[in-house]
Amino acid sequence: MPRRSQQSSSLCGANVTSPGDQNVRYHVHIERSNNNGTSLRTVLRQIRIQTLDACGQLQAARSNIARKHGVIVLMLHRIIPDGQMHQCRSPRGMVLRESGFRALLQYLRAETDIIAPTDLSHTRVRSERPQVLVTFDDGWADNYEVAAPYLAAFNIKACFFVVTAYAGCSHPFWPEHVLWLRGLTQQTHRSDLWKSFLESFHARSNNRPRPEIVSGSEERVLSWLKQFSAAEILERVDEALFRLDPTLDRIASDPYERLMTWEEMRSLAKQGHMLASHTCTHPLLTHLGGRAVAEELRNSWLALNTKVWQGTGSSAWISYPNGDVDSSVQAAAQKAGYRYGFTTVPGVWPGRCESLSIPRVNIWDGSLLSSDGTFNENSLAHTLFWRPSHATWH
Numbered sequence: 349m350p351r352r353s354q355q356s357s358s359l360c361g362a363n364v365t366s367p368g369d370q371n372v373r374y375h376v377h378i379e380r381s382n383n384n385g386t387s388l389r390t391v392l393r394q395i396r397i398q399t400l401d402a403c404g405q406l407q408a409a410r411s412n413i414a415r416k417h418g419v420i421v422l423m424l425h426r427i428i429p430d431g432q433m434h435q436c437r438s439p440r441g442m443v444l445r446e447s448g449f450r451a452l453l454q455y456l457r458a459e460t461d462i463i464a465p466t467d468l469s470h471t472r473v474r475s476e477r478p479q480v481l482v483t484f485d486d487g488w489a490d491n492y493e494v495a496a497p498y499l500a501a502f503n504i505k506a507c508f509f510v511v512t513a514y515a516g517c518s519h520p521f522w523p524e525h526v527l528w529l530r531g532l533t534q535q536t537h538r539s540d541l542w543k544s545f546l547e548s549f550h551a552r553s554n555n556r557p558r559p560e561i562v563s564g565s566e567e568r569v570l571s572w573l574k575q576f577s578a579a580e581i582l583e584r585v586d587e588a589l590f591r592l593d594p595t596l597d598r599i600a601s602d603p604y605e606r607l608m609t610w611e612e613m614r615s616l617a618k619q620g621h622m623l624a625s626h627t628c629t630h631p632l633l634t635h636l637g638g639r640a641v642a643e644e645l646r647n648s649w650l651a652l653n654t655k656v657w658q659g660t661g662s663s664a665w666i667s668y669p670n671g672d673v674d675s676s677v678q679a680a681a682q683k684a685g686y687r688y689g690f691t692t693v694p695g696v697w698p699g700r701c702e703s704l705s706i707p708r709v710n711i712w713d714g715s716l717l718s719s720d721g722t723f724n725e726n727s728l729a730h731t732l733f734w735r736p737s738h739a740t741w742h
């Protein structure tokens with residue numbers, strides 16, 4: 349029985365192509381930019397990055413981070429084989445295609461000092477290159493099946509933050525289901541169903557979907573839906589899908605839309621990676637009461653200790669679901685024994701001390717690919733160095 353949580357992380361768009369496979373009636377397609385479909389925003393971003401590079405700003409940001417011994421903590425979610433991108437239902441902002449991941453690791457090996465999770469507490473080494481730590485959120489099966497072999501090939505140790513209560517479960521989070529519905533309603537020209545799906549939430553709240561929500565970007569829609577429970581969202585998705593097509597096969601064609609099993613997690617640990625907490629059920633921690641927060645923190649730690657570390661050690665790291673954290677949650681994490689807490693706030697971490705609010709840099713296709721889908725070093729440098737160094741130093 350699939351288990352589902354209340355949240356997912358980065359939220360970007362996805363749309364749907366026409367069905368082309370006899371075995372899979374509908375395909376969700378990650379929109380690939382091309383010369384005909386490049387948005388104005390993308391063009392402006394490329395011009396801006398080229399200008400920054402020409403002015404030496406990208407190199408200056410990189411050197412500044414290295415000089416200050418800053419640590420760039422990367423946040424990845426899903427690594428999908430290029431040929432299966434069309435099957436992936438996750439928000440675009442949490443998907444990096446396999447070829448992009450390989451290019452990322454090649455770049456990191458050549459241009460940065462990659463630190464292992466176990467070395468995080470003593471990172472202030474003399475180097476002219478920025479220090480980088482690689483982390484993954486959620487514990488998707490593709491982390492094990494697709495990403496881990498590349499990490500081994502490049503001799504990179506990473507930290508995998510996992511949702512312990514859903515280990516091994518398929519289709520665990522609601523955003524994939526919502527984007528699936530949205531894509532199908534677009535494909536079948538049933539915008540009325542999409543609108544009534546959103547308006548159905550009005551019955552139980554006074555937060556009526558505004559027009560910009562109904563026709564807005566997927567990121568905006570998913571952000572708006574976070575105010576409702578996962579159970580309610582999924583129930584309404586099912587109702588809408590049934591109205592769309594009662595015979596619809598709901599099984600996703602993405603073979604990686606499941607979370608890693610405990611056996612797979614143990615295998616990663618044996619390879620030298622760190623397995624750490626992303627809570628038990630992926631809730632927004634600031635929306636919970638103190639006791640529920642404490643249980644999420646404690647029980648996820650206990651599950652990892654029992655099923656992965658098996659009493660041999662403890663990482664005591666946590667990534668807050670959706671980066672949702674405040675001073676109360678930090679205090680609870682500290683009380684539960686966590687030493688390092690990771691957010692989704694972009695920035696550079698000085699790496700000088702234990703911290704429960706370490707910033708991270710989200711990496712997805714748009715972070716390093718040009719509009720034609722090829723690796724763009726300047727785009728990645730902009731993502732890795734310029735943007736974090738112009739955000740905040742924590």
Ligand SMILES: [Zn+2]
Nearest residue numbers: 357485486670
């Ligand atoms: Zn997450």
